[in-house]
Amino acid sequence: MFEVVIGLEVHVQLNTKTKLFCSCPTSFNHKQNTNTCPTCLALPGALPVFNKEVLHKAIMFGTAIDATVNKTSYFDRKSYFYPDSPSAYQITQLYTPVVEHGKLRIDFENGSHKIIRINRAHIEADAGKNIHEGDISKVDLNRAGTPLLEIVSEPDMRSAEEAVLYLKKLHAIVRYLDISDANMQEGSFRVDVNVSIRPKGDEKLYTRVEIKNINSFRFIQKAIELEVARQVEAWEDGTYKDEIVQETRLFDQTKQETRSMRGKEEAADYRYFPEPDLLKAVISDEMMALYSKIPELPDEKMERFIKEYGMSEYNASVITSSVEMAKYFEDMMDEGISAKNATTWLTVELQGRLKGDMNITNTHVDAKKLGLLVKRIEDGTISGKAAKEVLDKLVEENLDVDGVIDALGLKQVSDTGALEAICDEIINANQEKVAEYRGGKDKLFGFFVGQAMKASKGSANPQTINEILKAKLG
């Protein structure tokens, strides 16, 4: 039996307004090479000036994962030659990163937990983008110099599932802190996976294979499973030593395989040395106090929801899994409704109706509307069934809740006078059944309720009908 050993490196693009070492804007999707300047284009003589906000966001992250935040950290120069980096080096933090020795808790569906250690989080500059076209490559340096926080876990994960749980929790934390857009498709949350296997019980780490830049949680799971299968097969065939080498592989989603990105070549030589253009980064006591203030995180929110609303751990974890969902839920609760109804109407009814690219942040149905709709069920204005019809309409068009209830004529009649008249009619028209009921055939009660609801065209409040019929039939 084999044990899988996984470590993850995540490059999080920080959502500062400007780049790491110059004042160029960081906006996504601008015209190529317009967010550039002599510094990020590495023109001779241009010097880097550190963006304070980058340090702020790094400190917030360090606080969130209960890590050591180094009051003094240093920049190092990593040399490599590639057209997406005009300076031919990357400024990073190799020897003394700003954040070290953190931890993150992952939650399994069965309610158990595991702590994953985080080795470090360091600040570094992103590269530009290359577009390959026939005999040439086009270089866009808008992204060059954008701040990244590279978050490196310890090899603590033992399955693809654990790796995905770690990434989802990390993603949630980054979004709760609002230090990055963390959009995997747009490349602001980039994941590299390190995978190796070993016989169970063995403490040694064997050859690790790196799989780069996989852009969805689902593909990460798949890529790990495929790579583990490849390594196990090689081990069992006795070809492990020849086939499994330390290399970078690419996940091919169409062919469902991982394959080597490069042929055998000399190991890269990055020639790291202390960055001569920058002095050490020092965090003053004032900065530390100010920048380590962070909002409530998913784990704390989850515990609070369980305590405050009596939510199940599972529901609480679903609601707090993303900052958008948690905020939506809390805004719904402002309408003074029950947490149970809010949860169901958000996670089942609304999310079940959001198709394609629709999600809770771009739907017409904002938290205030859905909260009010639930309130209308709770105060007896409409039935749960009618509310589903209202929600169908609200998802389609930008309308107000009470307007739709009126327009569709779904208001329940709770006016006792009108309902009593209906009940009297039913009783008079069905004297035989009344006698049978009074003679002990209790089941017939449902028949009377059904008839009364039908006569009201479904608009009657069933609770009120029940009460009236109970009183009249004795």
Add this chain to the structure above:
Amino acid sequence: MQVDDTLLNRLEKLSHLKIADEKRAEVIGQLSEILNFVDNLNELNTDGVDDKFSMSDAATFMREDKPACDTKINDDIIKHAPQSADHFFIVPKIIE
């Protein structure tokens, strides 16, 4: 440190530069000279000196996160690139 043809080959690979055959001896000579010059620093006794030691104990200056961009400058830079088109820098095909 000895600079020889093997090391020069390695440096060419790392820098993606090609040194012409007739220049090799000269470049090897110059690199050796530079290294020998820097080698003088090894005479200094650095026992007990922290490897983070710097001539200046000052911390790096930090700027506020306020955007500023001069599009005229980046237009000019693009124009001066050896090759450009449609506001892209154009380079020989990069083999991935």
